[in-house]
Amino acid sequence: MNTIIKQVKLIPLLLLGLLLSNVASAQQTLVLKDALNYAIQNSANTRKAKLDIEGGRYKTEEVRAQALPTVTGNGGLTYNPIIGQLVVGTNADGSPMAFKMGRAWNANAGIQLNQQLFNQQVFTGLKAARTSESYYTTNAELTDEQLIEQVANNYYQVLVNRQQLNVIDTNIKNVKVVEKIIGNQYKNGLARKIDVDRIKVNLTNLETRREQTSNAIIQLENQLKFSMGMPVETAINLPKSELDHNPTLPVFSDTVNVENRTEMKLLNIQKDLLTLQRKAYVAEYYPTLALAANYTYSGVSDKFDLFKRNGEAFWYGASAVGVTLKVPIFNGFATRSRVRQADVDLKKATEDRRETRNALNLSYENAKIQLKNSVNTINSQRANVLLAQEIYNSTQNNYNNGLAALTDLLDTENALTEAQNSYTQALLNYKIAEIQLIKSNGNIKSLLQ
Numbered sequence: 001m002n003t004i005i006k007q008v009k010l011i012p013l014l015l016l017g018l019l020l021s022n023v024a025s026a027q028q029t030l031v032l033k034d035a036l037n038y039a040i041q042n043s044a045n046t047r048k049a050k051l052d053i054e055g056g057r058y059k060t061e062e063v064r065a066q067a068l069p070t071v072t073g074n075g076g077l078t079y080n081p082i083i084g085q086l087v088v089g090t091n092a093d094g095s096p097m098a099f100k101m102g103r104a105w106n107a108n109a110g111i112q113l114n115q116q117l118f119n120q121q122v123f124t125g126l127k128a129a130r131t132s133e134s135y136y137t138t139n140a141e142l143t144d145e146q147l148i149e150q151v152a153n154n155y156y157q158v159l160v161n162r163q164q165l166n167v168i169d170t171n172i173k174n175v176k177v178v179e180k181i182i183g184n185q186y187k188n189g190l191a192r193k194i195d196v197d198r199i200k201v202n203l204t205n206l207e208t209r210r211e212q213t214s215n216a217i218i219q220l221e222n223q224l225k226f227s228m229g230m231p232v233e234t235a236i237n238l239p240k241s242e243l244d245h246n247p248t249l250p251v252f253s254d255t256v257n258v259e260n261r262t263e264m265k266l267l268n269i270q271k272d273l274l275t276l277q278r279k280a281y282v283a284e285y286y287p288t289l290a291l292a293a294n295y296t297y298s299g300v301s302d303k304f305d306l307f308k309r310n311g312e313a314f315w316y317g318a319s320a321v322g323v324t325l326k327v328p329i330f331n332g333f334a335t336r337s338r339v340r341q342a343d344v345d346l347k348k349a350t351e352d353r354r355e356t357r358n359a360l361n362l363s364y365e366n367a368k369i370q371l372k373n374s375v376n377t378i379n380s381q382r383a384n385v386l387l388a389q390e391i392y393n394s395t396q397n398n399y400n401n402g403l404a405a406l407t408d409l410l411d412t413e414n415a416l417t418e419a420q421n422s423y424t425q426a427l428l429n430y431k432i433a434e435i436q437l438i439k440s441n442g443n444i445k446s447l448l449q
Contacts, residue, residue, distance in 0.1 A: 042229030110296035120283035278342035364440035374430035
C-alpha cells in the first residue's frame with residue numbers, strides 16, 4: 001500500500017518535470033540561421049510556391065493530352081412507338097408504295113477515336129507548358145530569397161530594439177540614482193522643489209519610452225514569427241551575439257553579374273513564354289490535320305428481345321476511318337491583331353529586363369555606399385558613446401559635489417541617450433545593407449548555412 005502511495009505521489013513530479021522540459025524547449029534560443037531555415041520550411045508563401053510547381057506539372061500534362069489520342073464510347077437504346085415510312089411510288093392499283101423506316105426497337109454501342117496529326121498550336125502549347133514549369137521553379141527560388149531577406153531584416157530589427165531597451169533601462173537606473181540623491185538633498189534643504197519635479201518628469205518620460213519600446217519589440221517579434229510561418233504565441237529568444245558590434249567592410253567588386261540573379265532568370269523565362277505565345281498566334285495561320293475513326297454495333301427488332309440469345313433481333317456492325325483537313329482562309333484579321341499584341345508584349349518585356357538590370361545594379365551600388373557609411377558611423381558613434389559616458393559620469397560627479405547644475409546633468413544624460421541610439425541604429429543600417437549586398441551578389445541563400 002505504501003509503495004502504491006509513493007508511486008502516486010511521484011506522478012505529479014514526473015508531470016512537472018515534463019512540463020518544465022517543454023517550457024525549456026519552447027524557450028530555446030533562435031539564431032538567425034535557424035530562423036531562416038524554419039521560414040523556408042513553414043512560410044505560407046514558400047509552400048504556395050511549391051504547390052505552384054506541382055500545379056505546373058499538371059498543366060503540362062493537361063496540354064500534353066491534346067497531342068494524345070482521345071477515345072470515347074457511346075451507347076443507346078430507342079423505342080419507336082410510331083415508325084416512319086418511306087413513300088417511293090405507287091402500286092398497280094394506284095395506292096402509294098411505302099416502306100417502314102426501321103424497327104420498333106433499336107440499340108447501338110460504339111467507340112470513336114480522334115488523333116491530331118498536325119496542329120502547330122498544340123505543339124507550341126506543349127513547349128509553353130514545359131517552359132511554365134521552369135517559371136514556377138524559378139519563381140519559388142525568388143520567393144525563398146525574398147523571404148530570407150524579409151526574415152533577416154525583421155530579425156535584426158528585434159535585436160536592435162532590444163538593445164535600445166537595454167539603453168533605456170540603464171538610463172532609468174541612472175536617473176533613479178539621481179532622483180534619490182535629489183530627494184535626500186531636498187529633505188535637507190539643499191535642493192529645490194523644481195529640481196525634484198524635473199527629475200520625476202524625466203523619469204516618467206523614460207518609463208513611458210520604455211513601455212513603448214517594449215510594446216514595439218513584441219510587435220516586431222510577432223511580425224518576425226508571422227513572416228517565418230511560426231505560431232505567434234510561440235516564445236522565442238534571440239541571442240545578442242547575432243548583432244555584430246565590430247563590423248568590417250568586405251571586399252567590393254567594381255561590377256556585379258546581374259544576369260545570374262533570380263529576378264533576371266525569371267524575366268528571361270517570361271520572355272520565352274511571350275515568344276511561345278506569339279508562335280501560338282502565328283500557328284493559327286497553319287492548317288490542321290486530324291484522324292478520326294469509329295466503330296458502331298447496332299441491333300433492331302420489332303419487339304424487346306434485343307439482348308436475348310435466341311431472339312429475333314438483327315445485329316450488324318459499321319465502321320469508318322477518315323482524316324479532316326482544316327485550312328484557315330480569313331478571320332477578319334483577328335490573328336494578325338493577336339500577333340501584333342504579342343509583339344507589343346515582347347517589347348514591354350525587353351523594357352522590363354532593361355529596367356530590372358539597372359535596378360539591380362543600383363541596389364548593389366547603394367548597398368556598398370550604405371555599408372561604408374554604416375561602418376564609419378558605427379566607429380564614430382562608438383567613440384561618441386564612450387565620450388558621452390565620460391562626460392555624463394564627470395557631470396554626475398560634479399553635481400553630487402555641488403559643482404554642476406541639474407540642467408547640465410540632464411543635458412549630458414540626453415546626449416548619452418542620443419549617442420547610444422545613433423550607435424544601435426547604425427548597427428541596424430549596417431546589417432540591412434549587408435543583407436542587400438549579399439543579395440546583390442546572388443548569395444542570399446548563404447545565410448541558411
